[in-house]
Amino acid sequence: MYDIQSLQNRRRILRNFSIPPVEFFSRSAEILAPELIGCLLTKRTCGRFVSGIIVETEAYTEDDPASHSFRGRTVRNRSMFKRGGFSYVYLIYGIHNCFNVTSGIRDSGEAVLIRAVKPAEGIDIMITNRSTDRLEDLCSGPGRLAQAFGIDREHDGLSLRGAEIQLLRPDTASKIDICVSTRIGIKKGVDLKRRFAHMKSRWVSV
DNA sequence: GGAACGATTGAT
């Protein structure tokens, strides 16, 4: 579908973002996770684009009992051991997909879970995918976000500097107030403060 | 081969 309004909206959004260098992702998950707040996650789908500004993340490292990589490499978590800048997508509770950004060097087994974004582009697609038109419910939570973007395990292991999914960094560093807290929904590593959220954002989960 | 469980969500 040729949609001049969508194209104009995309041009306006992309004006302030660009593909970060590989080194951006090669830092440890704890460093990268807060840096991803304010970045743009964008995905191509059926000739259109869905995108949003990241407002909530969580860091997972290999020495962390809550991390999928804690017990080493398996069939499911193998993407976590790629170098930084790739997707790690897994199914949770047999129902929901969760989207992660790998970080660190190759074999380090680190990733950042993207828990929420502020919808920016393709909101009509998100509404269709999510079967709700309540904007706060579209992408506030990892399962919701993946559903809104149409992300599933088919998108596991993709480069986030590639054609299908891109993670773009703002060109000008603006000061963002970030709230650090314990992570959501885990039973191990509960005391580690590795959740990062845009302060007072209406778009974060819980 | 089988059991237990999980980085969640939505309805009650």
Added chain:
DNA sequence: TCAATCGTTCCT
């Protein structure tokens, strides 16, 4: 508070 739902992991 609880059910949904299934791939992965780990144990036998």
